[in-house]
Amino acid sequence: MSGTVDGRARRDDAQPAPDGPKWLKPTVDYGPLLVFLGSYLASDIRTATAAVVAAAVAAVALSWLVARRIPLMTLVMAGAIGLFGGLTLILRDDTFIKMKPTIVQTLFALVLWASLALRRPLLKVLLQGGFPLRPAAYVALTHRFAVFFLAMAGLNEVIWRTQPTDLWVTFDTVGQIALSLVFIGTQVPFMMRHQAGEEQG
Numbered sequence: 001m002s003g004t005v006d007g008r009a010r011r012d013d014a015q016p017a018p019d020g021p022k023w024l025k026p027t028v029d030y031g032p033l034l035v036f037l038g039s040y041l042a043s044d045i046r047t048a049t050a051a052v053v054a055a056a057v058a059a060v061a062l063s064w065l066v067a068r069r070i071p072l073m074t075l076v077m078a079g080a081i082g083l084f085g086g087l088t089l090i091l092r093d094d095t096f097i098k099m100k101p102t103i104v105q106t107l108f109a110l111v112l113w114a115s116l117a118l119r120r121p122l123l124k125v126l127l128q129g130g131f132p133l134r135p136a137a138y139v140a141l142t143h144r145f146a147v148f149f150l151a152m153a154g155l156n157e158v159i160w161r162t163q164p165t166d167l168w169v170t171f172d173t174v175g176q177i178a179l180s181l182v183f184i185g186t187q188v189p190f191m192m193r194h195q196a197g198e199e200q201g
Contacts (some may be wrong), residue, residue, distance in 0.1 A: 020067030028059040028074050030177070032081065037173040045165055046089065049097050053085040080104045098160040101172060105153040109146040116142055137194035141187065148183050152176065 032055035040048035056078040063070045084100035087093070115122040121138040123145065133141070160168045 020063070020069075024063065024066050025071075028063055028071075032056045032059055032077075033173045033177070037169065040169045045094050045097070045169070046092070048169070049085045049088045049094075052081055053089075056081040056085075077104075094165070098156075098168060098172075101156040101176065102153045102160075105149040105156070109149040109153070112142050112146040112149070132196040133191060134194050134196055137191070141190065144187060144190075152179065 032052050035055035036048050036052035039051035059074060060070055060078045063074055080100055080103075084096045084103075087096040112122055116139060121142045123142050124133075124138045156171070159171050
């Protein structure tokens, strides 16, 4: 009996996690951005655009090959990169790749608010497994993320329209990641105070 239980435990331990190994998500999330930045520093915006389109396709393929699933955000971002990057390359106009963050982040904000209007907060779906919150907290957090996305969209518009491409590329890669991490960090205390099943302090 012991051998059977131990054997089952060993087989369960050998099963891959549903989301794949721990290195997969950061590789898929940040790999294309690093490729874009590195390619731009080595060449120019058009070369970097072609490289990030290829990297986005590779990220989707890697997710499927390793985890046998493609996260929705990975698919959405790959689609956006493919669309705006493709327009940039076909029409030879850098405007499209520079406008991508504006349009994508604005759409994120609108989708979040639409989910509230439908009484199905999207953040509840995204956070439920690892960070369940009280219902009212999901609503408040959704508003906060939507406003943040709109602010990032506006900032992208200001930067690409008024600043050199070098600065925009830095903002689109390093800057957006840094600002997103800072924003998420500022929301952690709120999330900790409003966990489901916890008393509000």
